[in-house]
Structure formats: C-alpha cells, structure tokens
Amino acid sequence: MTRLRLVLVDDHAMFRAGVRAELGDDFDIVGEAANVDEAIRVIRETTPDVVLLDVHLPGGDARAVLEGCLSDVPATRFLALSVSDAPDDVVATVRGGARGYVTKAISGPELREAIQRTADGDAVFSPRLAGFVLDAFAGGAAEHDEEIDRLTPREREVMRLIARGYTYREVATELVLSIKTVETHVSAVLRKLQLSNRRELAQWASDRKLI
Amino acid sequence: MTRLRLVLVDDHAMFRAGVRAELGDDFDIVGEAANVDEAIRVIRETTPDVVLLDVHLPGGDARAVLEGCLSDVPATRFLALSVSDAPDDVVATVRGGARGYVTKAISGPELREAIQRTADGDAVFSPRLAGFVLDAFAGGAAEHDEEIDRLTPREREVMRLIARGYTYREVATELVLSIKTVETHVSAVLRKLQLSNRRELAQWASDRKLI
DNA sequence: GGGCGAATGGGGGACTTTCCCTGATGTGGT
DNA sequence: ACCACATCAGGGAAAGTCCCCCATTCGCCC
Incomplete structure (x- = not known):
C-alpha cells in the first residue's frame, strides 16, 4: 500500500521539523507551508490525502485556509493541530470543515494514528475537545441567550x-x-x-x- | 571543545522532537521535561549549560521552574522559548531569571546561535521582544518593588x-x-x-x- | 543553647457585605 | 386602569472580612 501523502501547515519551522522527524518514515510529506496563502497554494498543487493544519497562522487562521481550498480538493481531509484547546477555536475550525482537532500535546504514535484515522474518514478529537463540538451542535443554535x-x-x-x-x-x-x-x-x-x-x-x- | 549540555522543557513531545532533530548533532541533550516539577528535578540532576524553557507549562509557568531551581544551579543559563510574544510573558519570564527569550518561530540555525550566545553569557531576544523588556525596565526599574x-x-x-x-x-x-x-x-x-x-x-x- | 523568622492554627470580636423578604412611591406607555 | 420599570425603605439571617490575642513547630544563624 502506498504511503499517505501529507501537507504540514504551521508557522513554526521547529514544529514542522518535529513532525517530519516523528512521521517522515511513515508518511510522504509532499509539502509544507507557514502561512495562509502559501498553504492554499501548496494544498491545491499537491492535493494531499491529509493536511495537518495549525489553527493560528500569520495572515489568518485555519478557517481561511479551509475556505480557500476545501472545494478544490474534495478528497483531502484536514486535521487541525493546535496549541489552543479553546472551545471557540475548536468549534470554529470544525465548522470551517476540519475533520478532526488534536492538540500539540499529542505524542508521535498518537498523531500517527490520528492521521491514519482521519484519512479513513473518521473524526478524531482529543478527548476533552470532543465535548465542545457536541455541546455546540446540541445546544448552541436555538436559544440566543x-x-x-x-x-x-x-x-x-x-x-x-x-x-x-x-x-x-x-x-x-x-x-x-x-x-x-x-x-x-x-x-x-x-x-x-x-x-x-x-x-x-x-x-x-x-x-x-x-x- | 565539549558540546554544550542542554535540557529541553516543553509540554509538547512533538516540539521536543523537533529541537532534537534540529540540534541533536550539535548539542548534548542531557534531559527533557514536560511539566514544572519534572523540569526542576531534571535540571537539578543534570546541571546543564543551557535550559530551553517553554513559558506555558502544565502545573505552572516558566517562573515556577526558575524559582524552583535557579539558586541551585548558578552556572546554568535559561533561554525561554515560547509561542507567546505577549509583553507580560516576556517581562515576567525575564524578571524570573531567564537570560533570553525567543519565539518558536525561530529557525534551526538561529536557535543554534541563540543557545551558543546564551551559554556565553549574552542576552538573546527575538528582535521585537527586546523592546518590551527595555520598556519595562525604563518605566520603573529603580525601585524594584x-x-x-x-x-x-x-x-x-x-x-x-x-x-x-x-x-x-x-x-x-x-x-x-x-x-x-x-x-x-x-x-x-x-x-x-x-x-x-x-x-x-x-x-x-x-x-x-x-x- | 538561645533567639528569630516562617508557617501553622485556635478563640474571639467588631464590622461589613450579601442576599432575601415585605413593603412603598412615581413615571411612562398602552 | 393596568403594567413594567425604576426608585427607595426596614429588617434580618448568614457569610465573609479584618483585627486582636495566643500557641506550637521547624529550621536557621550566631
């Protein structure tokens, strides 16, 4: 079976290097980007299987990236990978089209599995974060306080x-x-x-x- | 000349892996920690030349680490390495005893040089951040509260x-x-x-x- | 050993604050 | 006339704050 093709989007070169070092043997990292515009371009060009997407980026956030290329690469799955575990960030990113959301506290093996499951169509969330999304869908819309x-x-x-x-x-x-x-x-x-x-x-x- | 001995303190295993991948050849990474208590213990045990210290940690912040071991390892220099470029974080960490503060947006070679300079006794700051510290000292340093x-x-x-x-x-x-x-x-x-x-x-x- | 600061707590008291209750008055809108 | 809103009063139970007094323990320093 061919290796899954990944794109890394994160403004920290150091973090991308960490992901490469941990995952480079198991996945085919076909592109990297450090900001919104670069990310959209690279994703369109490479149509990867999975995009690891940082939520906070120079020039915008993960939603800007999702809006910019989601409809152009229907087969690509987006996994948000962020330091933030703020409910607003999680919900906003998932609403934007991300198929999963894990924090950067994740370990190498866990990330490996999360990517695989994302590619398979699963929704992957860090345990604490799944609740926010469910809450937002369950109660959030109707009441308006x-x-x-x-x-x-x-x-x-x-x-x-x-x-x-x-x-x-x-x-x-x-x-x-x-x-x-x-x-x-x-x-x-x-x-x-x-x-x-x-x-x-x-x-x-x-x-x-x-x- | 013997390689500088480093300790990495960061709650993200992925980020530590990135630093190892980028710097492991040039420095001797003698310890790692993911939280405050662990960091204090490891630093005391290994008395490294330089500690790369994340500002936001489970169980406290960089200041807690500095308070916990600064007086025990007088020869060790602390370089804060954080996603945050908030003036408060920068000033607080420097007040706590850090000898430098760079953001995680730094590149591998830049980090290498920053560590070397920190070990040499220099104060290393990302360009935008030096100003905050100077401002903080200008606006009321004499008294020291x-x-x-x-x-x-x-x-x-x-x-x-x-x-x-x-x-x-x-x-x-x-x-x-x-x-x-x-x-x-x-x-x-x-x-x-x-x-x-x-x-x-x-x-x-x-x-x-x-x- | 003796003194001293730090941390820990106990008893008691004076005072303020919070929160709730039952009222009252006036104003403006429909 | 009715009602929502804003204003204010008296009273009281409960909690919290702040101040005394005091004691014990521990470690550190001279």
Missing part, C-alpha cells in the same frame, strides 16, 4: 459592575443610587439568571464576555 | 489567590490550610503593603500584573 434579554437596561448596567467586583455601595456611588436600589436590581438579576451569588454572576458574565 | 520582597513566599501565594477574588475558605481549600492560617497570611500581607482590604489588594496586584 434569551436569559439576558429578560434583564432590564438598568439591571444590565448594575450587573456589569457587580460582575467586576464592585460592592453594592460602590455601585450605588457610581450610578448615583441608594444601596437599597442596587440590592433590588441585583436580586432581580440573580433571580432571573437563576444564580445564587455574585461570584457565579461574575463567572456568568465572564463566560459571555460581558465584562 | 521593595514592598513585594518583604512578603514571604507563602504570603505571596495566598496574596495571589485573594487578589483573584477567592474567599478565605476557598484559599484554605486550595492550599490545604485552615482558614485561620489564611487569615494570618492575609493580615500580614495587608499590613506589609499598607493596604486596608482585599479590594485594594486586588488593585495592587493588578497594577503589578501579578494576577
């Missing part, structure tokens, strides 16, 4: 300050209110969001990048 | 968590202490820094980018 819509403008304003660690007294001073009014708003926010204290609120706001 | 030197290691540890908003109870759980001990440390920190409550402490720590 109805919860925050139930807060009044004033409540949102108070909520933001509370989430930053202000005390009720400080919020009252900042917004020129009485402490009691702040208490009322905070209670309403906690009740509406079904949270039980300010720390959870800070977490909630941080998750939604509201601070 | 005598205040924080007056804190004991344990006090600093407690202080960091308090500054992040942890309650005494949570700090106690995290560090496996009694609440009373946490209170004692916090009181000492507030007294030494002449602050009056945890919010001022959070502000103080944030100003100094200790969180």
Whole structure:
C-alpha cells in the first residue's frame, strides 16, 4: 500500500521539523507551508490525502485556509493541530470543515494514528475537545441567550459592575443610587439568571464576555 | 571543545522532537521535561549549560521552574522559548531569571546561535521582544518593588489567590490550610503593603500584573 | 543553647457585605 | 386602569472580612 501523502501547515519551522522527524518514515510529506496563502497554494498543487493544519497562522487562521481550498480538493481531509484547546477555536475550525482537532500535546504514535484515522474518514478529537463540538451542535443554535434579554437596561448596567467586583455601595456611588436600589436590581438579576451569588454572576458574565 | 549540555522543557513531545532533530548533532541533550516539577528535578540532576524553557507549562509557568531551581544551579543559563510574544510573558519570564527569550518561530540555525550566545553569557531576544523588556525596565526599574520582597513566599501565594477574588475558605481549600492560617497570611500581607482590604489588594496586584 | 523568622492554627470580636423578604412611591406607555 | 420599570425603605439571617490575642513547630544563624 502506498504511503499517505501529507501537507504540514504551521508557522513554526521547529514544529514542522518535529513532525517530519516523528512521521517522515511513515508518511510522504509532499509539502509544507507557514502561512495562509502559501498553504492554499501548496494544498491545491499537491492535493494531499491529509493536511495537518495549525489553527493560528500569520495572515489568518485555519478557517481561511479551509475556505480557500476545501472545494478544490474534495478528497483531502484536514486535521487541525493546535496549541489552543479553546472551545471557540475548536468549534470554529470544525465548522470551517476540519475533520478532526488534536492538540500539540499529542505524542508521535498518537498523531500517527490520528492521521491514519482521519484519512479513513473518521473524526478524531482529543478527548476533552470532543465535548465542545457536541455541546455546540446540541445546544448552541436555538436559544440566543434569551436569559439576558429578560434583564432590564438598568439591571444590565448594575450587573456589569457587580460582575467586576464592585460592592453594592460602590455601585450605588457610581450610578448615583441608594444601596437599597442596587440590592433590588441585583436580586432581580440573580433571580432571573437563576444564580445564587455574585461570584457565579461574575463567572456568568465572564463566560459571555460581558465584562 | 565539549558540546554544550542542554535540557529541553516543553509540554509538547512533538516540539521536543523537533529541537532534537534540529540540534541533536550539535548539542548534548542531557534531559527533557514536560511539566514544572519534572523540569526542576531534571535540571537539578543534570546541571546543564543551557535550559530551553517553554513559558506555558502544565502545573505552572516558566517562573515556577526558575524559582524552583535557579539558586541551585548558578552556572546554568535559561533561554525561554515560547509561542507567546505577549509583553507580560516576556517581562515576567525575564524578571524570573531567564537570560533570553525567543519565539518558536525561530529557525534551526538561529536557535543554534541563540543557545551558543546564551551559554556565553549574552542576552538573546527575538528582535521585537527586546523592546518590551527595555520598556519595562525604563518605566520603573529603580525601585524594584521593595514592598513585594518583604512578603514571604507563602504570603505571596495566598496574596495571589485573594487578589483573584477567592474567599478565605476557598484559599484554605486550595492550599490545604485552615482558614485561620489564611487569615494570618492575609493580615500580614495587608499590613506589609499598607493596604486596608482585599479590594485594594486586588488593585495592587493588578497594577503589578501579578494576577 | 538561645533567639528569630516562617508557617501553622485556635478563640474571639467588631464590622461589613450579601442576599432575601415585605413593603412603598412615581413615571411612562398602552 | 393596568403594567413594567425604576426608585427607595426596614429588617434580618448568614457569610465573609479584618483585627486582636495566643500557641506550637521547624529550621536557621550566631
């Protein structure tokens, strides 16, 4: 059987050298690229079986590469390989068309297997990351965070300050209110969001990048 | 002349393989580590000439490694080698005792030269990064924050968590202490820094980018 | 050996903060 | 008139913060 043909896309020459050293004997590395434009060109020219694709690249990200050549090389499978295990990165890259996503903490043998499975049509994910993708597909689309819509403008304003660690007294001073009014708003926010204290609120706001 | 003895500290086996493949002929790689504790142990055991040190590690960061063994191996030089080019990371790592800081975008020959120069006592920086360090020293070096030197290691540890908003109870759980001990440390920190409550402490720590 | 700093904790107290409850008033929109 | 919203009050339970006091242990240095 002929060796699988690979393209490596990563802006770190050192990392590409590592992959070559670990995998060069088992796969045919037909091309390398260090940025988005180069990657698109090389992939089109070589139509490899699998592309190892770093998520963060000079001149764009993995999605830019996927958009630029996915439709031109239908037989090529893309395996994202990144230092980032951020849910946003994972979900965005998979939405863009990657067939798998593993972190660079992976070992040589594991990567070898991941590439083989990707070429076979499997979806390969580092254990912790599979959950993010499933979550995103399961819950993500419909709701649009109805919860925050139930807060009044004033409540949102108070909520933001509370989430930053202000005390009720400080919020009252900042917004020129009485402490009691702040208490009322905070209670309403906690009740509406079904949270039980300010720390959870800070977490909630941080998750939604509201601070 | 005998080859320089290296230790590689990086949580990505793949990256270490890349460095080995690129440098293994020119340097004597006497040890490798993938996390903070392992790194400290290996460095103490091998007392290499140069340590290639990733900034972001499981169980801590490069500073933890530097704190853990800098005084034990006075002849060893540390060269930070990271994907991050964030000013905070650079400055923090250099403050911690690293003698240089280059990004992983570096090429094999450049890394070879950087290691040689580090061993010779030079300070090696990627071009864009040198500026950050110089800025940091220009903008307030004279004082060297005598205040924080007056804190004991344990006090600093407690202080960091308090500054992040942890309650005494949570700090106690995290560090496996009694609440009373946490209170004692916090009181000492507030007294030494002449602050009056945890919010001022959070502000103080944030100003100094200790969180 | 004696002193000293560091780390660990216990008791207790004063005070603030948080969160919830039950109210009230006024305003603007439909 | 009704309702959502914003404003404020009194009261109280619970938690957390910060300050005293104190003791023990350990290791280090003179």
